[in-house]
Amino acid sequence: xxxxxxxxxxEIPRQWYNIQADMPTPLLPPLHPGTGQPVTPxxxxxIFPMSLIEQEVSQERxxxxxxxxxxxxxxxxxxxxxxxxxxxxxxDAPVKIYFxxxxxxxxxxxxPNTAVPQAYYNKMAGVKRIATETGAGQWGSALAFAGKxxxxxxxVYMVKVSYxxxxxxxxxxxxxxxxxxxxxxxxxxxxxxxxxxxxxxxGSLGIAISEAVEDASGREDTNYxxxxxxxxxxxxxxxxxxxxxxxxxxxxxxxxxxxxxAGGGSNFAGLAFPFIRDKIAGKxxxxxxxxxxxxxxxxxGPFAYDFGDTDKRTxxxxxxxxxxxxxxxxxxxxxxxxHGMAPLVSQLVLDGLIEPRAYHNLDTFxxxxxxxxxxxxxxAPETNHAxxxxxxxxxxxxxxxxxxxxxxxxxxxxxxxxxAYDAYLGGKLTDHILPQEDIDRALAAxxxxxxxxxx
Amino acid sequence: xxxxxxxxxxEIPRQWYNIQADMPTPLLPPLHPGTGQPVTPxxxxxIFPMSLIEQEVSQERxxxxxxxxxxxxxxxxxxxxxxxxxxxxxxDAPVKIYFxxxxxxxxxxxxPNTAVPQAYYNKMAGVKRIATETGAGQWGSALAFAGKxxxxxxxVYMVKVSYxxxxxxxxxxxxxxxxxxxxxxxxxxxxxxxxxxxxxxxGSLGIAISEAVEDASGREDTNYxxxxxxxxxxxxxxxxxxxxxxxxxxxxxxxxxxxxxAGGGSNFAGLAFPFIRDKIAGKxxxxxxxxxxxxxxxxxGPFAYDFGDTDKRTxxxxxxxxxxxxxxxxxxxxxxxxHGMAPLVSQLVLDGLIEPRAYHNLDTFxxxxxxxxxxxxxxAPETNHAxxxxxxxxxxxxxxxxxxxxxxxxxxxxxxxxxAYDAYLGGKLTDHILPQEDIDRALAAxxxxxxxxxx
Numbered sequence: 001x002x003x004x005x006x007x008x009x010x011e012i013p014r015q016w017y018n019i020q021a022d023m024p025t026p027l028l029p030p031l032h033p034g035t036g037q038p039v040t041p042x043x044x045x046x047i048f049p050m051s052l053i054e055q056e057v058s059q060e061r062x063x064x065x066x067x068x069x070x071x072x073x074x075x076x077x078x079x080x081x082x083x084x085x086x087x088x089x090x091x092d093a094p095v096k097i098y099f100x101x102x103x104x105x106x107x108x109x110x111x112p113n114t115a116v117p118q119a120y121y122n123k124m125a126g127v128k129r130i131a132t133e134t135g136a137g138q139w140g141s142a143l144a145f146a147g148k149x150x151x152x153x154x155x156v157y158m159v160k161v162s163y164x165x166x167x168x169x170x171x172x173x174x175x176x177x178x179x180x181x182x183x184x185x186x187x188x189x190x191x192x193x194x195x196x197x198x199x200x201x202x203g204s205l206g207i208a209i210s211e212a213v214e215d216a217s218g219r220e221d222t223n224y225x226x227x228x229x230x231x232x233x234x235x236x237x238x239x240x241x242x243x244x245x246x247x248x249x250x251x252x253x254x255x256x257x258x259x260x261x262a263g264g265g266s267n268f269a270g271l272a273f274p275f276i277r278d279k280i281a282g283k284x285x286x287x288x289x290x291x292x293x294x295x296x297x298x299x300x301g302p303f304a305y306d307f308g309d310t311d312k313r314t315x316x317x318x319x320x321x322x323x324x325x326x327x328x329x330x331x332x333x334x335x336x337x338x339h340g341m342a343p344l345v346s347q348l349v350l351d352g353l354i355e356p357r358a359y360h361n362l363d364t365f366x367x368x369x370x371x372x373x374x375x376x377x378x379x380a381p382e383t384n385h386a387x388x389x390x391x392x393x394x395x396x397x398x399x400x401x402x403x404x405x406x407x408x409x410x411x412x413x414x415x416x417x418x419x420a421y422d423a424y425l426g427g428k429l430t431d432h433i434l435p436q437e438d439i440d441r442a443l444a445a446x447x448x449x450x451x452x453x454x455x
Numbered sequence: 456x457x458x459x460x461x462x463x464x465x466e467i468p469r470q471w472y473n474i475q476a477d478m479p480t481p482l483l484p485p486l487h488p489g490t491g492q493p494v495t496p497x498x499x500x501x502i503f504p505m506s507l508i509e510q511e512v513s514q515e516r517x518x519x520x521x522x523x524x525x526x527x528x529x530x531x532x533x534x535x536x537x538x539x540x541x542x543x544x545x546x547d548a549p550v551k552i553y554f555x556x557x558x559x560x561x562x563x564x565x566x567p568n569t570a571v572p573q574a575y576y577n578k579m580a581g582v583k584r585i586a587t588e589t590g591a592g593q594w595g596s597a598l599a600f601a602g603k604x605x606x607x608x609x610x611v612y613m614v615k616v617s618y619x620x621x622x623x624x625x626x627x628x629x630x631x632x633x634x635x636x637x638x639x640x641x642x643x644x645x646x647x648x649x650x651x652x653x654x655x656x657x658g659s660l661g662i663a664i665s666e667a668v669e670d671a672s673g674r675e676d677t678n679y680x681x682x683x684x685x686x687x688x689x690x691x692x693x694x695x696x697x698x699x700x701x702x703x704x705x706x707x708x709x710x711x712x713x714x715x716x717a718g719g720g721s722n723f724a725g726l727a728f729p730f731i732r733d734k735i736a737g738k739x740x741x742x743x744x745x746x747x748x749x750x751x752x753x754x755x756g757p758f759a760y761d762f763g764d765t766d767k768r769t770x771x772x773x774x775x776x777x778x779x780x781x782x783x784x785x786x787x788x789x790x791x792x793x794h795g796m797a798p799l800v801s802q803l804v805l806d807g808l809i810e811p812r813a814y815h816n817l818d819t820f821x822x823x824x825x826x827x828x829x830x831x832x833x834x835a836p837e838t839n840h841a842x843x844x845x846x847x848x849x850x851x852x853x854x855x856x857x858x859x860x861x862x863x864x865x866x867x868x869x870x871x872x873x874x875a876y877d878a879y880l881g882g883k884l885t886d887h888i889l890p891q892e893d894i895d896r897a898l899a900a901x902x903x904x905x906x907x908x909x910x
Contacts (some may be wrong), residue, residue, distance in 0.1 A: 003530075004464060005462060006463070008461070009458060055582070064567055074459070075458075075541075075831045075832075076831070083801075104559065105831075148828050167868065168871070171873035171874070171877050172873060174877070175824060175828075175873065175876045175880070175882055276621070303800075338551065358769045369630060370633060372561075372630050373603050373631060376560075376604075377530075377561045377562075378627065378630055415563065415623065415627070415871055416623070416871070418626035418871075420630070421626055422626050422629070425629055
């Protein structure tokens with residue numbers, strides 16, 4: 001059997017899959033940050049093109065991928081599906097492990113899957129400039145790449161701790177012509193407010209979002225763009241799972257277990273949603289979302305209405321959250337340090353269709369090094385969480401003596417995260433478990449917010 | 456037409472191509488460093504397994520690839536062939552540009568193509584440890600990866616200037632379990648001799664080779680391994696060109712121009728030799744080897760007998776050389792800073808089958824940034840030399856109004872070389888043209904060596 005399953009470019013899906021058409025419980029509406037009433041599109045038009053706002057609320061199952069986006073996708077798509085036979089051998093468990101390699105994109109992760117259509121729709125709407133935030137830099141570099149393809153200037157507010165830990169992602173953005181600054185900055189009100197409280201603030205995604213939204217709100221030529229969390233982002237990423245379905249089908253396989261790491265939720269959703277569609281229709285399978293114990297949004301955060309950003313500028317979203325002013329520990333998996341979780345993923349967790357699990361920092365790096373030393377490719381620290389989950393599933397399969405086929409999303413490579421491996425191999429990393437008082441504080445912080453109705 | 460041409464794993468060639476079987480002028484024999492007489496295998500057995508020595512001198516056209524090597528190759532091979540339509544559009548010239556993407560390997564370059572068989576043959580010979588040198592770190596990281604696959608401990612002497620400029624490649628080696636030190640070290644006689652002359656020596660490949668050879672010669676359990684220059688290395692790399700021939704054939708294309716960058720010659724030879732076979736048989740085509748003006752081995756160095764290393768430990772090889780004690784300018788394309796050139800490539804240059812061209816440092820980075828901003832993928836600084844050559848060919852085609860199909864080797868990505876792009880974009884890089892007195896010094900340094908006969 002082939003270790004790699006390729007598709008031709010003709011086999012890239014021509015439509016994205018919108019799980020809103022199939023969810024057993026419909027999404028709760030986002031609420032206006034001022035009035036607490038369901039938002040209307042006019043609140044969003046200053047920062048998003050109408051085409052993306054329409055995708056955000058669409059109930060259509062299939063949404064066409066524009067030709068220009070298809071053309072840009074072919075720069076790196078279809079991505080290969082691999083079987084990890086060497087890693088299987090190492091684990092010595094009755095499992096087959098397949099993974100979708102999203103590290104083959106120019107930015108080295110899944111992020112360009114949505115960066116490209118977002119840049120395209122903004123271009124079509126006449127937008128000249130996009131402001132955004134980035135954690136580990138994966139999103140910022142992806143949008144820099146996509147912006148260059150469509151001639152849009154990109155401004156990136158990068159979480160300061162990552163800006164300092166990960167100079168290479170900033171250099172990628174620069175090479176693609178984008179402007180990248182360490183957040184919090186003193187160029188926005190939101191940034192200045194944070195710096196006044198803590199001049200040494202390491203930053204957070206919530207703060208960086210506030211800065212980027214403020215930037216975009218204040219300029220006619222500028223829109224805002226988000227690399228995760230929102231429905232249209234999950235939508236664009238489904239190209240991963242739709243390709244994977246075709247690839248598994250080609251070799252007569254179907255997964256018993258689907259795994260992804262989840263920070264805002266997009267690489268996880270991208271792989272998992274097309275499979276969850278089958279699960280909703282009755283297919284038996286386990287779907288696991290892996291998060292860090294230091295930022296356990298789904299496993300320990302309440303499902304509540306909360307802001308997407310620290311400065312309370314975004315609509316209130318019904319989601320699992322650790323509170324909009326949560327500042328996570330400075331672990332190296334910067335992409336998994338967001339206080340909230342995509343409302344679509346959160347609702348599916350609530351409905352029991354997704355099983356969230358949290359993993360310790362050191363266990364994830366141990367998994368990543370084991371992977372690199374057998375399969376060769378060095379995974380991103382975020383991806384290591386998915387690999388840790390795969391190892392747990394394999395262990396359980398061995399204990400139960402049950403054969404299992406696992407499919408997981410290898411969301412990106414770690415070649416620009418090697419400082420993290422250096423710290424791990426040098427014994428400088430520690431585990432972080434979020435203290436209970438932080439959870440209590442999160443609950444207190446959102447106590448005044450509207451409460452999602454029990455359904 | 457598809458932009459990418461994939462092969463299945465069944466289509467990976469099962470044999471390497473040995474150009475020695477087809478060369479119009481046979482190679483001159485390597486000479487013993489002491490006696491000046493042709494070397495016999497017993498000089499090499501202390502540091503190389505017999506299987507590789509046999510490949511070094513073989514006149515067989517096809518050499519079988521062992522099953523274990525085929526299996527490891529499938530971790531990343533077959534590599535995709537891409538058409539660079541966006542770059543073509545930017546150049547606005549009557550050219551089609553195809554490239555073989557060797558950046559898809561775990562180490563991010565073509566180097567694992569020979570690291571894997573070298574590790575395998577050493578394993579078969581019972582070797583426990585391999586010492587080697589590395590310039591930019593591409594070879595060292597590739598051998599670290601390959602060593603881990605076959606359970607061999609790897610010790611890498613890394614040229615000091617690259618060790619400092621490129622911490623990420625060292626971290627890759629560490630992640631794959633190898634031991635990497637900055638050369639010159641004070642742990643070898645060769646290193647101590649250099650440090651006595653210049654405690655701040657930036658190192659060179661020639662020095663690092665001396666250290667690694669000394670290490671391997673002094674230990675029973677240790678062999679030596681070279682990532683370029685030697686015949687068996689060129690042989691292993693031909694898997695690139697053999698795949699490319701199949702891929703071009705699949706889409707009914709054949710190149711008018713074949714291009715590669717050349718430091719020691721291996722990525723260039725890997726792509727070009729299977730095509731040069733056709734050229735020897737009468738097919739018309741241009742084959743260009745691109746090197747830096749700061750290390751113009753083929754364009755300005757004499758064809759002479761010279762040592763492969765600074766400390767005169769290796770056999771004398773008949774090759775283009777700038778002298779075994781040449782210390783090149785600290786440009787960022789560390790893989791192109793070797794004083795010599797593969798004897799096979801050198802002989803084919805002499806026979807007029809390969810056209811060498813030299814490119815300025817700044818022009819190569821300009822080419823690389825143009826590439827990154829259209830095709831997305833950020834090239835290695837070495838690869839930028841090939842892209843600069845492609846641009847020159849395209850310019851000429853436009854001037855002449857002639858349609859041309861170009862195929863070049865995209866030898867690796869630049870994601871761990873981003874500090875070089877930072878320097879370039881920040882205006883901190885300069886051009887280096889080797890002064891004539893350095894050429895004169897090279898001629899003087901090799902004046903006492905045996906002279907290759909005119910043929």
